[in-house]
Amino acid sequence: MTKVPEEPEQQRRLPQQARSWARFNRILDAAAELFAEIGYESVTTDEIAARANTSVGGLYRFFPDKLAVFHAVVERYLNQLREMFAALHTEETTQLPLEVYIGQVIDAFDQFVTANPSYRAVFVQSRLVSTEIMAMDTAFNQEIAQQLSAFFALRNPALEASQRDLLATVSVEVASALEILSLTRDSKFQHLVLTEAKKLLFIYLRQYFPD
Amino acid sequence: MTKVPEEPEQQRRLPQQARSWARFNRILDAAAELFAEIGYESVTTDEIAARANTSVGGLYRFFPDKLAVFHAVVERYLNQLREMFAALHTEETTQLPLEVYIGQVIDAFDQFVTANPSYRAVFVQSRLVSTEIMAMDTAFNQEIAQQLSAFFALRNPALEASQRDLLATVSVEVASALEILSLTRDSKFQHLVLTEAKKLLFIYLRQYFPD
Amino acid sequence: MTKVPEEPEQQRRLPQQARSWARFNRILDAAAELFAEIGYESVTTDEIAARANTSVGGLYRFFPDKLAVFHAVVERYLNQLREMFAALHTEETTQLPLEVYIGQVIDAFDQFVTANPSYRAVFVQSRLVSTEIMAMDTAFNQEIAQQLSAFFALRNPALEASQRDLLATVSVEVASALEILSLTRDSKFQHLVLTEAKKLLFIYLRQYFPD
Amino acid sequence: MTKVPEEPEQQRRLPQQARSWARFNRILDAAAELFAEIGYESVTTDEIAARANTSVGGLYRFFPDKLAVFHAVVERYLNQLREMFAALHTEETTQLPLEVYIGQVIDAFDQFVTANPSYRAVFVQSRLVSTEIMAMDTAFNQEIAQQLSAFFALRNPALEASQRDLLATVSVEVASALEILSLTRDSKFQHLVLTEAKKLLFIYLRQYFPD
DNA sequence: TATGAATGAGACTTCATTCAT
DNA sequence: GATGAATGAAGTCTCATTCAT
Structure with missing residues (x-):
């Protein structure tokens, strides 16, 4: 139950390029699957990144935190x-x-x-x-x-x-x-x-x- | 009132005395509340024990683990x-x-x-x-x-x-x-x-x- | 590596009665076996007591601590x-x-x-x-x-x-x-x-x- | 110099870079000293990490557990x-x-x-x-x-x-x-x-x- | 006096997040 | 910009020791 950063910072930057956008969506897909499979707390950011074929660092470029x-x-x-x-x-x-x-x-x-x-x-x-x-x-x-x-x-x-x-x-x-x-x-x-x-x-x- | 199961190692030891029994139920009450409030993973065993007015050790006398x-x-x-x-x-x-x-x-x-x-x-x-x-x-x-x-x-x-x-x-x-x-x-x-x-x-x- | 209490308190009381003496020796036997089997740190006082057919409390009547x-x-x-x-x-x-x-x-x-x-x-x-x-x-x-x-x-x-x-x-x-x-x-x-x-x-x- | 084993999960990941390799060896040195000084069970993973000038997390990148x-x-x-x-x-x-x-x-x-x-x-x-x-x-x-x-x-x-x-x-x-x-x-x-x-x-x- | 339930400090391990490369 | 190694706070669980019964 963590506080969520204010709206403007909700997503660090809306992906402007096609590649970024694809990655952004892959992360969301991977995350949705994992959250559904094992629950929010059990999912690690590493797992999300791996399933989205990117790195933790990549994930944190789009999202300020796991929440x-x-x-x-x-x-x-x-x-x-x-x-x-x-x-x-x-x-x-x-x-x-x-x-x-x-x-x-x-x-x-x-x-x-x-x-x-x-x-x-x-x-x-x-x-x-x-x-x-x-x-x-x-x-x-x-x-x-x-x-x-x-x-x-x-x-x-x-x-x-x-x-x-x-x-x-x-x-x-x-x-x-x-x-x-x-x-x-x-x-x-x-x-x-x-x-x-x-x-x-x-x-x-x-x-x-x-x- | 409620029957307590005895699957192998499900519970470490059934309370024998009234005092223990009360503590056992307090733990269950506290745990139910907390699980409902913040979710299984977010609940800590320390929190459960504290809300049940006992110590972690006390909890682990009755249950082998959080699950x-x-x-x-x-x-x-x-x-x-x-x-x-x-x-x-x-x-x-x-x-x-x-x-x-x-x-x-x-x-x-x-x-x-x-x-x-x-x-x-x-x-x-x-x-x-x-x-x-x-x-x-x-x-x-x-x-x-x-x-x-x-x-x-x-x-x-x-x-x-x-x-x-x-x-x-x-x-x-x-x-x-x-x-x-x-x-x-x-x-x-x-x-x-x-x-x-x-x-x-x-x-x-x-x-x-x-x- | 804990300090051992001074000599006079080394053993809480030398067992004066036959029963006590027997128990004292049972504890030592059990402890020796366990220390040899799994090592000092891995042995629990409960285990020693159990193998010596007594309770932790019983053990602590003879010895101030595990050491x-x-x-x-x-x-x-x-x-x-x-x-x-x-x-x-x-x-x-x-x-x-x-x-x-x-x-x-x-x-x-x-x-x-x-x-x-x-x-x-x-x-x-x-x-x-x-x-x-x-x-x-x-x-x-x-x-x-x-x-x-x-x-x-x-x-x-x-x-x-x-x-x-x-x-x-x-x-x-x-x-x-x-x-x-x-x-x-x-x-x-x-x-x-x-x-x-x-x-x-x-x-x-x-x-x-x-x- | 010394060969490093690769039994399944024996080590989590072999150091690839000189920096990592140095850290790996520092951990082993620190651990050897501590095990010798106070014994396996008494050594804490925190102590090993500290003496190797790293953090526990660092230790666990190379080794799955203390053993x-x-x-x-x-x-x-x-x-x-x-x-x-x-x-x-x-x-x-x-x-x-x-x-x-x-x-x-x-x-x-x-x-x-x-x-x-x-x-x-x-x-x-x-x-x-x-x-x-x-x-x-x-x-x-x-x-x-x-x-x-x-x-x-x-x-x-x-x-x-x-x-x-x-x-x-x-x-x-x-x-x-x-x-x-x-x-x-x-x-x-x-x-x-x-x-x-x-x-x-x-x-x-x-x-x-x-x- | 004997028992064993209760306490709580402390150990091991994980993982969100940062940041050097 | 991307990567993934490093950090360390925090969680689960154990066990020496105490003390009410």
């Missing part, structure tokens, strides 16, 4: 998720039947989690690694819930704001939990659980959104 | 949860209306989690701390899901086993996720979320259990 | 050796042919070392354990050499004192080294080496003691 | 002794009169021991430090005795092998013991004892090697 690497990993995930959700909420989305919409969201999230196997294991640690990162994480969850809540408002303007927020928060949590559950066994199980997740959310939400 | 302390913490939680579920599934339970049954389970779990605030944060770490503990954890989840599945069988013998198991697993996961969510803000929020959890599970499960 | 146990072990060996040498040097000994005398001494020493298998391994450590014990050890060697030198004087009064002392010292050292060598393999080897030792010393000493 | 340092110290001595003995046994040596040969060997060994004052105290510990090191030590002694035995064979082909081996083993032991003894007092004593050692071995061996 900053974790921070950057989390931030990259959040940005990717943000993009994903943005892509999902175009104007036309409002017109989709609830069932279809739910299916799209769950599938998109599933693709993300499948494509980023370390995502989940990294996130469960954020609370423990630093309060600042925990806050970032919580804020993101609320941001997503807000987006969903706004979306609900469009669908049913009669719904009270507090009610909408609650629905959104609960939905996000349930979707997230079942997505993670789906990954714990084979791909048949994965499919079954995701199907069940869609049914569950649909049956739950349709009370509030009569068509 | 064994974590193990014992997890095991104590699992045993407490087992007891709780056992108490919940008496003969009469089968007669209860589904809605009432769901309410009882969620309330019981809520009481447990409220009484053991470190529970969740300890569990999300088990995967990272040791594969053995992760396995223990996974096995427990399946044990609980099995119990629930068996209970479902009594309610609706027509349901296929695989179907029941899926329902049970999903329900446990959803209940768990929402319970955790309920604790993230104030007690009003807690109440709202738990109420929503009950509604959600009821509406989901009643499809399979007509009355 | 005092080592000290007592060494002292017991030295006293036994003193007795042995005294028994060997009666009046008549002076009349024995040199060859017979040498044979008697070597055989006696061999019996002692065989009967006290830990003796050697304990002694090689004394230099490292405490300077005081090292001094005790050195003093003993000189004491023995002195006795031998005095014995030489009786046999050949013409020999200069310094010459005698040198002969005695060298003889003790050689006998000791070969005795230890004899123990490193099987009993056949032991016999061969001891025989060789007798021949070696005889051929060496007879120059100075013409019959 | 490996001891191992390396012993190995360095053995290699130096091997070199010494090899240099002593050229073709012409066979022609030397026995008395001259004995004188050369004892003087060479004396030079080695004088130049390496920690040698003896390190070796008497090997038995206690690790069985592997003890074995290495024993094997070396036999290697030397074998060499000597082979040399005896050239001098007197009529001698039986077992007889030769015994002579060689006894001679090595006696030479070694007296060399050690010679170092326990002043240089006058040293000279006297070494002279006596030469006489002793000559008178003993000449029986078997009638010029």
Whole structure:
């Protein structure tokens, strides 16, 4: 639980050259994997550097300390998720039947989690690694819930704001939990659980959104 | 109250005297708190001992190493949860209306989690701390899901086993996720979320259990 | 390399009762074995106590600290050796042919070392354990050499004192080294080496003691 | 000069640069001194590092643990002794009169021991430090005795092998013991004892090697 | 008086971070 | 700019010694 340096110094220098950028990303990839595999504290900066085919010194050119690497990993995930959700909420989305919409969201999230196997294991640690990162994480969850809540408002303007927020928060949590559950066994199980997740959310939400 | 395991060298010596027993539990309490607060790796054995009002040496009389302390913490939680579920599934339970049954389970779990605030944060770490503990954890989840599945069988013998198991697993996961969510803000929020959890599970499960 | 408490406190109380005395000796036996097996520093007071069928507390009733146990072990060996040498040097000994005398001494020493298998391994450590014990050890060697030198004087009064002392010292050292060598393999080897030792010393000493 | 071993993980990394090499040797020197002065167990890795003008971390770059340092110290001595003995046994040596040969060997060994004052105290510990090191030590002694035995064979082909081996083993032991003894007092004593050692071995061996 | 639980100093070892090359 | 050797603070665990029971 170390303090993180102030924003401007968060990353020592944004890589300006292609080579640097590649290395920067390799470090983040390596770090994400390792954090997921053995946990933040157990990962050594040497290991990250080695897996990223660079040296400790190389790592410290981009990040002021180990915590900053974790921070950057989390931030990259959040940005990717943000993009994903943005892509999902175009104007036309409002017109989709609830069932279809739910299916799209769950599938998109599933693709993300499948494509980023370390995502989940990294996130469960954020609370423990630093309060600042925990806050970032919580804020993101609320941001997503807000987006969903706004979306609900469009669908049913009669719904009270507090009610909408609650629905959104609960939905996000349930979707997230079942997505993670789906990954714990084979791909048949994965499919079954995701199907069940869609049914569950649909049956739950349709009370509030009569068509 | 809670059973203490005797795997070879899991624990060095079981407390024989009331005094020792108290110390043993103080260590477990302190450890659970600390693991939850700052994570397994960040906790030092000195800290655990200090918070338990004893010395490192005292800790090492009961546990061969730091990992064994974590193990014992997890095991104590699992045993407490087992007891709780056992108490919940008496003969009469089968007669209860589904809605009432769901309410009882969620309330019981809520009481447990409220009484053991470190529970969740300890569990999300088990995967990272040791594969053995992760396995223990996974096995427990399946044990609980099995119990629930068996209970479902009594309610609706027509349901296929695989179907029941899926329902049970999903329900446990959803209940768990929402319970955790309920604790993230104030007690009003807690109440709202738990109420929503009950509604959600009821509406989901009643499809399979007509009355 | 800790300082040893002054003589009067060397042993906390000389055991006055038979039971105490037995325990005292059991401790010394256990300690000698352990020191020989794994070395002074590696031996724990708990181990000594356990092997002597008593408790640490019991050990500390007889000895102020661990070093005092080592000290007592060494002292017991030295006293036994003193007795042995005294028994060997009666009046008549002076009349024995040199060859017979040498044979008697070597055989006696061999019996002692065989009967006290830990003796050697304990002694090689004394230099490292405490300077005081090292001094005790050195003093003993000189004491023995002195006795031998005095014995030489009786046999050949013409020999200069310094010459005698040198002969005695060298003889003790050689006998000791070969005795230890004899123990490193099987009993056949032991016999061969001891025989060789007798021949070696005889051929060496007879120059100075013409019959 | 001295060969450095490369058993798996015996040493972490061989020094590549002159600077590192110097540090490596400083560590070995410091360690040898300390082991001789206060014994393996009493030496701390911090002390070794400090006396070698480096940090603990520096020590652990070269050696995986404290035991490996001891191992390396012993190995360095053995290699130096091997070199010494090899240099002593050229073709012409066979022609030397026995008395001259004995004188050369004892003087060479004396030079080695004088130049390496920690040698003896390190070796008497090997038995206690690790069985592997003890074995290495024993094997070396036999290697030397074998060499000597082979040399005896050239001098007197009529001698039986077992007889030769015994002579060689006894001679090595006696030479070694007296060399050690010679170092326990002043240089006058040293000279006297070494002279006596030469006489002793000559008178003993000449029986078997009638010029 | 005997026992063995408790204490805590201190040992070994790791690893984040720096900096000479 | 890149490398990786060096530093040393800090963590885990042991064990001599004490003392309540």
